[in-house]
Amino acid sequence: MKNTWKFxxxxxxxxxxxxxxxxxxxxxxxxKDASTQDDHKKEIHISAAASLTDVTKDLERAFNxxxxxxxxxxxxGGSGALRQQIEKGAPVDVFMSANxxxxxxxxxxAQNKYEYxxxxxxxxxxxxSTYKNVSDLKQGEKLAxxxxxxxxxxxxxxxxxxxxxxxxxxxxxxxFAKDVRQVLNYVxxxxxxxxxxxxxxxxxxxxxGDSNVKEIQTAKLKQPITYKSATVSDKKLATAWIEFLKTxxxxxxxxxxxFKV
Numbered sequence: 157m158k159n160t161w162k163f164x165x166x167x168x169x170x171x172x173x174x175x176x177x178x179x180x181x182x183x184x185x186x187x188k189d190a191s192t193q194d195d196h197k198k199e200i201h202i203s204a205a206a207s208l209t210d211v212t213k214d215l216e217r218a219f220n221x222x223x224x225x226x227x228x229x230x231x232x233g234g235s236g237a238l239r240q241q242i243e244k245g246a247p248v249d250v251f252m253s254a255n256x257x258x259x260x261x262x263x264x265x266a267q268n269k270y271e272y273x274x275x276x277x278x279x280x281x282x283x284x285s286t287y288k289n290v291s292d293l294k295q296g297e298k299l300a301x302x303x304x305x306x307x308x309x310x311x312x313x314x315x316x317x318x319x320x321x322x323x324x325x326x327x328x329x330x331x332f333a334k335d336v337r338q339v340l341n342y343v344x345x346x347x348x349x350x351x352x353x354x355x356x357x358x359x360x361x362x363x364x365g366d367s368n369v370k371e372i373q374t375a376k377l378k379q380p381i382t383y384k385s386a387t388v389s390d391k392k393l394a395t396a397w398i399e400f401l402k403t404x405x406x407x408x409x410x411x412x413x414x415f416k417v
Contacts, residue, residue, distance in 0.1 A: 199227040200393045201247055203238040205254035205308070205383070206335035207275070207354045211413040212252070218409060219400050226393055234335045236306030242388055249394040252385045254354075255308040259384040266386035268394075272401045273383040274416040276355040277312050277375040280343055283368050287350060290317070290326050299329045300342040300351035308381070309336045313352035316375045343369050354381070359414045383415075 204212055209232050216228050231238070231248070239258040242248050242265070251266065253259045254275070259266050281287045290299055302310025310332065317323040331348055333339045336357050342348040344367060352375065361367035385401060387394040400406055407417040 198223075198225045198393060199229070200249040200389075200391055200397065201229045201231065202250040202252060202397070203231045203233070203242065203246070203248045204252040205235045205238070206232045206337045207254055207309070207357050208232070208252055208383075209337065210360045211356070211410060211415065214409045214412070215400075215406060218405055219397065222400075223393065223396065228397075232335075234302060234307035234310075236303075236308070237334075240306075249387065249389040249391050250385065250397050251388050252383070253308070254381070254383055255311075256382050256384040258308070259386045262386070262388065265388055267388075268398045269384060269386045270398050270401060271382050271384050272406075272417070273410050275381045275383065276416075277309060277316065277352055277377060277381060278355050278358055278371045279350060279373040279375065280340070280353055280358055280369045281350050281372050282343065282346070283370050285349070285370070285372070287372055289373055290322055290329075290350060293326065293329050293349060297329060298331045298342070298348035298350075299326050300331050300333055300339045300348035302336055302339060302352075303332045303334060307333070307335055309339070309352060309354055312377060312381060313375070316352075316377055319378060340367075340369070356414045 202212070212230055219228070220226055235253040235255055235258045238251065239253070239261060242251060242262060251259060251262070256271065259269060279290065287293070293299060301313040302308070304310045304314045314323065317326060331342065333342060336353045339351040339353050340357055340361055343351040350372070355371070355374070358369065358371055361369065385398060387398055410417050
């Protein structure tokens with residue numbers, strides 16, 4: 157009887173040790189998984205309109221002062237094209253559009269929406285150009301604008317031309333670009349005599365000192381060009397980025413690049 161009791165005691169102790177070991181192992185694995193998940197949340201992917209290429213680099217540097225371990229990857233392009241990528245499941249955490257339409261088109265997928273800036277649309281030409289407006293274009297000459305279905309600047313330009321009864325006259329001259337940066341390049345390289353870009357893109361090109369283009373005319377639009385952002389994932393760092401855009405520091409950076417805030 158004593159041997160049986162002794163055996164049961166030993167078996168009970170061994171079982172407790174085994175259970176405790178498993179529990180500690182599970183706890184360590186759980187902590188490891190949580191740590192891995194936390195590390196993952198410190199990396200975000202931001203899809204941003206091409207006109208934000210320069211300013212977002214400064215914004216990133218300022219953001220990293222408070223989020224030192226944050227790793228941000230940017231993907232630039234036309235807002236419509238970026239929105240379509242998100243709809244198809246692209247791994248994106250924040251969407252920074254050059255309009256409000258493409259953010260709103262995402263429906264409930266877009267959260268924490270914030271209108272963070274405004275811009276102007278300008279007609280540009282080469283420095284030695286004598287053009288006053290698009291009506292001065294001669295046969296065979298080109299007017300570059302963004303693709304109207306995927307580039308907000310192209311849609312704004314098209315709407316401006318139609319509102320001022322200029323579209324039918326310039327339609328034979330139109331050449332379309334994938335984003336405003338390509339429009340700027342077309343005019344700089346002489347592949348188009350005129351083009352519509354954002355004022356901020358022209359400013360940055362002139363600031364870099366490698367531009368041979370100038371502003372000819374500011375397009376007077378019926379509605380302001382409003383940039384809108386949103387989170388498209390539930391990462392805390394994505395929400396932190398949107399909150400950062402609301403700060404005085406971020407707004408001063410945007411103003412430095414000639415955005416209106």
